Structures are given as C-alpha cells and as structure tokens.
Amino acid sequence: xxxxxxxxxxxxxxxxxxxxxxxxxxxxxxxxxxxxxxxxxxxxxxxxxxxxxxxxxxxxxxxxxxxxxxxxxxxxxxxxxxxxxxxxxxxxxxxxxxxxxxxxxxxxxxxxxxxxxxxxxxxxxxxxxxxxxxxxxxxxxxxxxxxxxxxxxxxxxxxxxxxxxxxxxxxxxxxxxxxxxxxxxxxxxxxxxxxxxxxxxxxxxxxxxxxxxxxxxxxxxxxxxxxxxxxxxxxxxxxxxxxxxxxxxxxxxxxxxxxxxxxxxxxxxxxxxxxxxxxxxxxxxxxxxxxxxxxxxxxxxxxxxxxxxxxxxxxxxxxxxxx
Amino acid sequence: xxxxxxxxxxxxxxxxxxxxxxxxxxxxxxxxxxxxxxxxxxxxxxxxxxxxxxxxxxxxxxxxxxxxxxxxxxxxxxxxxxxxxxxxxxxxxxxxxxxxxxxxxxxxxxxxxxxxxxxxxxxxxxxxxxxxxxxxxxxxxxxxxxxxxxxxxxxxxxxxxxxxxxxxxxxxxxxxxxxxxxxxxxxxxxxxxxxxxxxxxxxxxxxxxxxxxxxxxxxxxxxxxxxxxxxxxxxxxxxxxxxxxxxxxxxxxxxxxxxxxxxxxxxxxxxxxxxxxxxxxxxxxxxxxxxxxxxxxxxxxxxxxxxxxxxxxxxxxxxxxx
Numbered sequence: 092x093x094x095x096x097x098x099x100x101x102x103x104x105x106x107x108x109x110x111x112x113x114x115x116x117x118x119x120x121x122x123x124x125x126x127x128x129x130x131x132x133x134x135x136x137x138x139x140x141x142x143x144x145x146x147x148x149x150x151x152x153x154x155x156x157x158x159x160x161x162x163x164x165x166x167x168x169x170x171x172x173x174x175x176x177x178x179x180x181x182x183x184x185x186x187x188x189x190x191x192x193x194x195x196x197x198x199x200x201x202x203x204x205x206x207x208x209x210x211x212x213x214x215x216x217x218x219x220x221x222x223x224x225x226x227x228x229x230x231x232x233x234x235x236x237x238x239x240x241x242x243x244x245x246x247x248x249x250x251x252x253x254x255x256x257x258x259x260x261x262x263x264x265x266x267x268x269x270x271x272x273x274x275x276x277x278x279x280x281x282x283x284x285x286x287x288x289x290x291x292x293x294x295x296x297x298x299x300x301x302x303x304x305x306x307x308x309x310x311x312x313x314x315x316x317x318x319x320x321x322x323x324x325x326x327x328x329x330x331x332x333x334x335x336x337x338x339x340x341x342x343x344x345x346x347x348x349x350x351x352x353x354x355x356x357x358x359x360x361x362x363x364x365x366x367x368x369x370x371x372x373x374x375x376x377x378x379x380x381x382x383x384x385x386x387x388x389x390x391x392x393x394x395x396x397x398x399x400x401x402x403x404x405x406x407x408x409x410x411x412x413x414x
Numbered sequence: 415x416x417x418x419x420x421x422x423x424x425x426x427x428x429x430x431x432x433x434x435x436x437x438x439x440x441x442x443x444x445x446x447x448x449x450x451x452x453x454x455x456x457x458x459x460x461x462x463x464x465x466x467x468x469x470x471x472x473x474x475x476x477x478x479x480x481x482x483x484x485x486x487x488x489x490x491x492x493x494x495x496x497x498x499x500x501x502x503x504x505x506x507x508x509x510x511x512x513x514x515x516x517x518x519x520x521x522x523x524x525x526x527x528x529x530x531x532x533x534x535x536x537x538x539x540x541x542x543x544x545x546x547x548x549x550x551x552x553x554x555x556x557x558x559x560x561x562x563x564x565x566x567x568x569x570x571x572x573x574x575x576x577x578x579x580x581x582x583x584x585x586x587x588x589x590x591x592x593x594x595x596x597x598x599x600x601x602x603x604x605x606x607x608x609x610x611x612x613x614x615x616x617x618x619x620x621x622x623x624x625x626x627x628x629x630x631x632x633x634x635x636x637x638x639x640x641x642x643x644x645x646x647x648x649x650x651x652x653x654x655x656x657x658x659x660x661x662x663x664x665x666x667x668x669x670x671x672x673x674x675x676x677x678x679x680x681x682x683x684x685x686x687x688x689x690x691x692x693x694x695x696x697x698x699x700x701x702x703x704x705x706x707x708x709x710x711x712x713x714x715x716x717x718x719x720x721x722x723x724x725x726x727x728x729x730x731x732x733x734x735x736x
Contacts, residue, residue: 145639178641191632194651196658196729205650206640239730255640 093120093160094295095144095263100157102139102148111366113139113152115319121312123262126289126296128310128327130303130342134363136319137299141267144297145182146174161263180210183256185249187268192252193240199226199251200236203258210259225254229284246277253284260292267299282309303346307331315339318363318374325399335401337379373404381405422722426715433711438483441700442476448700452496470494470701492708493701497694502705506687510709512582513686516602517675520609521667527610528617529660533653535618536625547618555615563608563681570604577604580683605682609675613667620663624656631655658729665721668714 102114114136121127129137139152146166148154158165161182166174186192194202203222207213213221223233229250231243240248249269256264266285270278286309289296300306306313306327313330315323315338323336334340341359348354361378364370373379376386385404394406449467467473471482471493486493492502528551535547571579578584582601589597628634629652637651675688683689687706694702726732 147635147638175641175643178639180641184639186632186635188632192636194633194637194655195731196654197650198730205642205646209640209642209646241731252636255636 092123094123094125094162095297096120096158096160097140097144098158098160100140100143100159101155102136102143103153103155105151105153106367109367110155112319112369113366114143116157117316117319117321118157119314119321119324121263121295121297123295124293125312126298126310128306128313129297129299129316130301130306130313131316131322132301132363134366135316137301137316138267141184141186141265141297141299144263144265145178145184176210179206179256179261180259181261182263182265183259183261184265184267185252185256185269187271190245190248193248195240198237198239199243199254202251203255206255207258221258222254225258226251228257228288229254230280246273246281249273249277249281250284253281253288257288257292257294262295263297264289264294265297265299268301270305271300271302278305285309303343315342318369319366320374321393321400321402322375323399323401325401329397329399335396335399335406336375336403337381337405338375341378341380373402418726419723422719426719429715430712433715434484434487434708435480437704437707437711438480441704442479444700448472448496448698451698470496487708492705495699495702495705497697497699497702502701505702506690506705506709509685509687509690512684513675513679513688515598516605516678516684516686517609517668519602520606521613521664523606524610524613524617525660525664528614529621529657531614532618532621533625533648533656536622536629536656537648537652539622539626539629544622548622551615551618551622553615554611555619557612558677559608559612560677560681562611563605563678566604566608567681577601580681582685601684605678605684608678608681616663616667617660621656621660624659625652628652628656654728658725661721661725661728665718668717 097120098118100114100117101112103110104113117136117140119127129140131137139148142148143154144159144161144166146169154167159167161177166177169177193199200219200222203225204215204218207218207221208215211218219236223236226236227233231247231250231254235243240251243251253269269285270281273281282305285296288294296309298306298310310327313323313325313327314321315325315330315336317338322338323330323334325335325339330339331343334343338359341357344354344357345359347356359378364374364377370376370387372385372387372389373391376382379386383404385407389404391402391404393400393402396406449463449470449472453463453466464473471479471486473479474482483493490503492506494500495502495505498505531547531551535544535551538544567579570577578601580601582598583589583594584597584601587594587597634647634651637647642651675686676691677688678684679686679688680692687709691703691706693699694706
C-alpha cells in the first residue's frame, strides 16, 4: 500500500496578472520504505509540493484541487490541530539553507528536545537524553547539546536539522535540496548519513534535488517535473538508461558523466514558459527537439509504458519508447 | 564574560570623560560674562568681581579652569549654582528621585504595554486586530508628548477634575504614611501617561515590524514543521527574537527620554530634573545646566551599559564577541 498518494494536486499562486499555476494536476505515490526523487529545474514546483505535504501553503498560494492521502487520510481535510500532530511526528522535513533554519537564541539541544516533548509527552530529562542521542547519531557528539547554532558550520547545522527531523522517528521524511550550497565532501557525508538513517529508522523519503547524480544514487523511483506538471514518472535505472520524455533525456544529456566516453554536454535551449498565461498544448513544446503540430494544440495525457508514465504526444500510438 | 565587562567599563569611562570635556568647553564658549551678568550693579568693585570669579571657578586660563574643574569633579564637586547659590550637586540630588520615579514607571509600563500589543499586531498581521492597533499606535506616536500633556491636563484635571493640575503632593494636606504615597501616585498618573502614550506608540510600531520580520524567518517555519503549538512558537521562537531590537531601542530611548521629561515635568510642574533644566535655562544658571547634563550623560551611559549586559544574556551571538 502506498504510504503517500498525491492525486491531481494543483497549487496556484494568486497574483494581479492572474493565477500562477505552480503545481498543476500532479499525481504520484510512494510506497513504504521507498525513496522517491523529485527532480526538475528551478521554479518547476518541487518545493511547493514539499511544502504542501505539510500543508504549509500560505496566501497568495492556494491548494486549488486534488488530494494528498497520507496513510489513508486526506491531510487536506484534517483540522489544524490534527495536521500539527502529524508535523515532526509522522512527516518531517529538512530544507535547503540550514543557516537560518535554526533559532539563533536557543541551544540545539532545546530545539531538538522541544519537539520530542511536544509529541511524546515525555519529561525534560528524557527529552534531553534523547536529544543527546540524536546528536550522537548524526555525528555531532552529545557534548555539543548546549551549543548555539552560530557555533556550527553549515554542514553541521544541516546535521542538526536532520537530528531534529528524525527525533520523533517519522515515517515520511521530506528532503528539500538538503545538500545544496554545501561543499562536495560535506555533501557526500550527509548523503551517507541520510542513507544510514533511512535503513535504521526504515524511513520513506521524498528527495528533492536538481542534481541528477544525487537522485540516481539514492532514489528508487524518480518523478521528473517540468513547469508544474509531471513529465515522467519512472524507476531510476530505466530513466537513466532509456528516458521516455524528451525533457528527461535533455536533462540527462546536459549532465556530465564520469564513466564512459566523454560526450559533449548539451544545454536545453530556451526557458520554461510563463505559469500565469501558459501557451496551449505541451509546455515543453518550444524547447523540444521532437515537437509536432499536436504539441502546440493539445495538452499531452499521461501514457503508461512498462509501469512507467510519461506525458508526451510521442507515445500516443505506440507502447514502445521512441526517444 | 569578564573581558566583556572590563571592555565595557573602560569604554564607558572614556565616553564619560569625552562628555565631561565637551560639556566644559561648550559652556566656556557661551557668549557673555556670567559674573558680570550676575552682578550688574555698578557699585560692585572690581575686587569683589574678582572674588566672585574665583568662587565660581572662572579665574585663570582656560586650561587652569579645566584642571580645576576636573579636580573638583573627581571629588564630587560640581560647582555652585548661580541661581540658588548652593552646591549644584545638592540641587540636583534632591530632584533625582522624583524624575527616576516618573521615568522608570512610565518607560517600564510603555515597554510592557507596547511590546504586548505590538507582538499581537504582528502575529495577527493583516487582520482587524492588527489594523486597529496599528492605526492607534500611529496616532499616539504622531502626537508630541507636551501636546498630549496639555490635552490630558485640560480634559482630566480641568474639565473632569479627576486628577490634580500639577505638582507632586496636595499642598498642606498633612498626609502621612500610605495616604501620602497614594497622593504622590495620584499626582503621577497624568504626567506618566503623557510619556507612556507616546512611547507605547513607538514600542508597538517597533515590536510589530520586528515581529513581522521574525515571522518571515526560516526558523519559524522549522518550528511549525516540528508540530509545535502556536502559543509556543509565538512565545519561544518569535517573541524572543523580536524583542532583541526592542532592548536596543530602550537604551536609546533612555537618552531621548530627557526631552520627554523636560516637557512632561514642565507641563505638570513635576519637581524633577527635567523641570530643573527648564528653570536653569531661564535663569542662565550655567553650572547647574552643566551639572544636569553631566548627570544625564552618566545616566545614559549607565543605562546603555546595563542594556549591553542584558543583551548579551538574551542573544548568545553577542557573547562570542569576547
């Protein structure tokens, strides 16, 4: 059974010029203990989806349609208090930019312990001990429990964020570009830590990134997003070896590979269309190598091909991958 | 912590020294001969004038006067008041308690009321509560405290006659014990309010904007993502950070409070240091003015020292600077 099922989710940002369709009819699901990658360029709606899973969309943003079924319940129907009980306890998030994600005037111990006290109703000493264990677990050391955020480096702060996110042993962990902006060695260490914690706590993870290699190494399935819509939803290895959507394949050939022959990197010409007044038809049409007449007229439906799904007119008459 | 303290103390002493020197120079630069002004009678002999000049520490070169002034200062001697013919230090000392009572009460209440409503407005930003608080505080903030004082005086003391017109005690009442304390408080309400209302406006605006700033910070989203209750987020995460600029501005306000005190004390005939400044200016009592300025400067430096200390306890990032 799917732990999380997002169905036909639409999130619009209401602006003077009209609604910006940041997320438009997105569907995907995650099985328990699965790691799902969410990939796409900036502004494609990845972070908006991450925030919506905790119901953090605030005006001018608005969830205009669809449902988010977590463990059998549509969280969009939950009361504010019911939602609060899920946050941190069942669904946790680690976001980009840990620099300001920690409160500067509280010790990291307090910031871990307060969540444990809130959800597990334990006394202060127990919570404090568990906060120490968490710090030990993420490789910081229990002796730093009374340190303030400014006394840590960027990578260490992100470790603290991970310690907080896993402190209540959540089922679903959302990682929204957790390693962006850190140097590669620290990135590597954090990925290792995340993988360890996933095995230890049997976490289900949504991993948001724009870095293909990170997704390739860590995810079971990948959802490729473009301009607020799902372009392709596939298992990781098939996506890399045989991308279906022209955007997926463009994305992969724009990324250098360490192995194999050195190939010329291709950039994708053009930029994503306006989300306020999108052109009719496929939003990728203007940048697509395989563009056809129908692409500019009709929005492509999702086609199922070998347990993968792709939103592209190329697959209208064929069950076989054509790119 | 000890280094931090020592550094602050040294900085305070240097500042005070600079102020004392400037204070000395400014009054020596003022035009006219104060001794001649005091003794305009032509029958006063040159000898007597010289004697008076000596008595008020105005003889000799500027440098000699400066040394004498500093020497006296170190012994707690601020000179003689031209007007009251008494040591300046005595004149000021008997006014200080009344001013402290008025200012500290007013500022403390203003901070409490202002931060409470400011935080509330910031938290409820865009809602009706916010717009009511915001427009009220803008109005209060735009009315100068002397104008507010006169209006309060007219409405509550003259028309409604609920509060006294001025002073600190009911004359010849013979009140003792608790009655006399209550009598003083009763006299203090209007002058205190003329100061409070103005500062409340400022503190509301400041706390509100600081709160809005903090609520947009990443760590508030983190706190929400932890599933904490709103009340806890507001108190522990938002308000604590939002109060940092409030503490800073309170230090500055203690300085600006001087102007407010002069206005309020003069309008309400409150026998404090502010009223004393007003009188000293009218009487051209330079030594007294010089003394009062010095006392105010010392008070502001002391206040800022205390604020720095408080700040270092509230914000852990400051402590690292040591």
